[in-house]
Amino acid sequence: xxxxxxxxxxxxxxxKKPFIFLARWRSLPAxxxxxxxxxxxxxPMLANGIQPYDYQVVKIIILTILTLYSGFFASLIWNxxxxxxxxxxxxxxxxxxxxxxxxxxxxGIALIFSALTFIFAILISFLCFVIVGIAxxxxxIHNRYLKRLIKLPAxxxxxxxxxxxxxxxxxxxxxxxxxxxxxxxxxxxxxxxxLSTSYKAIGQMITLIIFTYFADTSHDIAEGIHDxxxxxTHGVKTYATTFGKEKAAGISLIMFIISGVFGVVLFLESIxxxxxxxxxxxxxxxxxxxxxxxxxxxxxxxxxxxxxAGRKLYDYLLFTxxxxxIGLIIQVFIQINL
Numbered sequence: 015x016x017x018x019x020x021x022x023x024x025x026x027x028x029x030k031k032p033f034i035f036l037a038r039w040r041s042l043p044a045x046x047x048x049x050x051x052x053x054x055x056x057x058p059m060l061a062n063g064i065q066p067y068d069y070q071v072v073k074i075i076i077l078t079i080l081t082l083y084s085g086f087f088a089s090l091i092w093n094x095x096x097x098x099x100x101x102x103x104x105x106x107x108x109x110x111x112x113x114x115x116x117x118x119x120x121x122g123i124a125l126i127f128s129a130l131t132f133i134f135a136i137l138i139s140f141l142c143f144v145i146v147g148i149a150x151x152x153x154x155i156h157n158r159y160l161k162r163l164i165k166l167p168a169x170x171x172x173x174x175x176x177x178x179x180x181x182x183x184x185x186x187x188x189x190x191x192x193x194x195x196x197x198x199x200x201x202x203x204x205x206x207x208x209l210s211t212s213y214k215a216i217g218q219m220i221t222l223i224i225f226t227y228f229a230d231t232s233h234d235i236a237e238g239i240h241d242x243x244x245x246x247t248h249g250v251k252t253y254a255t256t257f258g259k260e261k262a263a264g265i266s267l268i269m270f271i272i273s274g275v276f277g278v279v280l281f282l283e284s285i286x287x288x289x290x291x292x293x294x295x296x297x298x299x300x301x302x303x304x305x306x307x308x309x310x311x312x313x314x315x316x317x318x319x320x321x322x323a324g325r326k327l328y329d330y331l332l333f334t335x336x337x338x339x340i341g342l343i344i345q346v347f348i349q350i351n352l
Contacts, residue, residue, distance in 0.1 A: 046332065053335035054082040057185020057222070059342045061215055062193070064285055064349050070193065074138060078188045081134035082181055085146065088127035089153055089177055095120055135184075139191040140207050142184060149180040167256040170245070171238055175230040178331075179223050186211075186219045218284045225276040229334065232269035233327035235262050236308060239320030259316050267305040270327060274298045277334060290341040294334060301330040 058078050062071055128150065135146040166172070190211040199216075201209040235253045238245065239262050242254035254262040277298065281291040304319075304326040311319040 046329075049332040049336050050083060050086060051079055052339040053332055054079045054181065054185070056335045056339035056342065057182055058188045060218060060222070060284065060286075060338060061186040061189035061211075064342070064345050066350055067346065071189075074188050074192055077134050077138050078185055081131055081138065081142070081146065082184060084127045084130040084134060085149070085180075088124055088131055088150075091120060091124040091127065092153060095124065138188050141191040141203070141209070142188055144206070145180065145184055145187055149177070149184075153177055166251060168251055168253045170250050171231060171234045171252045174234050175227045178226050178230045182219060182222050182226055186215065190215070214283075218280070221276055221280045221283055225273050225280055225334070226331070228269045228273035228276065229327070229331040232266045232273060232305065233324050233331060235266035235269065236305065236320045236327055237324030239263060239266075239308070240317045240324065242317070254320075259313075259320070263305070263309045263311070263316065263320070266323070266327070267309055270302070270305050270330075274302075285342075285345070286338065287341050287345055289344060290337050293337045293341075297330055297333050297337070301326050 055075050055078065058071075058075050067075075131146055131150070132143060136143040187209075190209045191207050193210065198212045199209070203209075238252040238254045239259045242252065242259055242262075245252050246255045252262070253265050257265070277294050278291070280286065281294070304323040308316070308319045308323040
């Protein structure tokens with residue numbers, strides 16, 4: 015009996031270990047993990063519009079969350095594997111430089127999350143599967159080779175935000191490639207499936223892509239100031255390593271302001287309500303304090319402030335998507351009860 019219990023405890027331990035490791039892996043705050051669920055759900059909801067959700071739409075939203083969450087973990091792990099030498103200088107507490115896990119085992123975990131990403135994507139549509147494949151290929155080549163080999167000024171941070179742009183494209187594609195409606199634009203790709211969308215939906219997607227690009231770039235630049243010395247050592251071209259830390263702080267602020275402009279444009283051109291606009295302005299004004307403080311930082315404190323500003327700018331990106339989700343939920347609820 016004791017042997018059976020011992021065997022069951024061992025099996026339970028094996029199952030729990032990966033989850034325990036992931037929970038402690040990056041010390042991700044609870045609000046961030048919840049925010050990703052709302053973020054990944056918000057884009058297909060925006061694409062679907064203000065109307066009652068049937069089983070098919072709910073299924074697509076859930077599969078989109080699962081696909082993008084798996085892809086998020088896969089991307090972060092691949093980044094930790096490819097950047098372990100940079101992290102040894104800039105982030106020595108991360109799992110590989112800290113010795114909590116070796117690259118071979120981490121590689122295996124990355125493969126599992128990558129496989130889940132593809133499985134969930136194909137359950138939505140073949141076009142979603144294709145976009146995931148293209149994104150995975152870019153991330154792998156960019157992280158492993160391009161960002162160290164290409165000497166284009168600030169290359170790493172110019173192309174890094176593409177990973178978040180995929181979230182927007184995927185969310186819209188998940189709806190337009192699965193729900194056939196009387197839309198303005200209907201494209202049939204035979205084996206690859208179809209696209210059913212409208213000019214308004216495409217306009218919303220493009221505006222959200224532009225917002226996402228500049229919001230994430232402002233965050234990347236600020237954090238890049240903290241990582242500048244390590245990046246420079248390994249030949250990674252960021253705004254800080256290319257133009258200097260002080261100028262990078264100014265560029266981060268400009269990128270943030272541009273994102274704010276497109277956040278307003280998104281409200282004006284989309285189905286989002288005044289609730290989104292008011293909360294977005296509050297978050298924007300609050301966040302503005304941190305890139306401004308970064309810009310005024312002296313040489314002694316600019317790296318520390320870069321880390322703080324980077325965190326706040328990242329929260330700004332996440333929370334904007336979260337209030338899109340919350341605003342749409344409220345609008346749908348009101349519509350159903352009218």
